[in-house]
Amino acid sequence: MKLEIVTSARLTCPNCGYMETVEMPTNACQHFYRCEACGNIMKPKPGDCCVFCSYADVKCPPKQLEEQGTGTQSLSQA
């Protein structure tokens, strides 16, 4: 079975609206991201696990796996 995991996300800064395409780490959640344009440090909203879940157009890889029903499997298995 092939899993379709999107690792490239379009992150929108909540402070200035600047959009940036960011590669997501597949083995960890990214909790902070600094906006290239205004220097604002993005943090996850309450209940979200990482900045991608809060501000990007796609969820982070672990969440994507969860939605595909393989939530207990780890992506970091090499």
Ligand SMILES: [Zn+2]
């Ligand atoms: Zn910004």
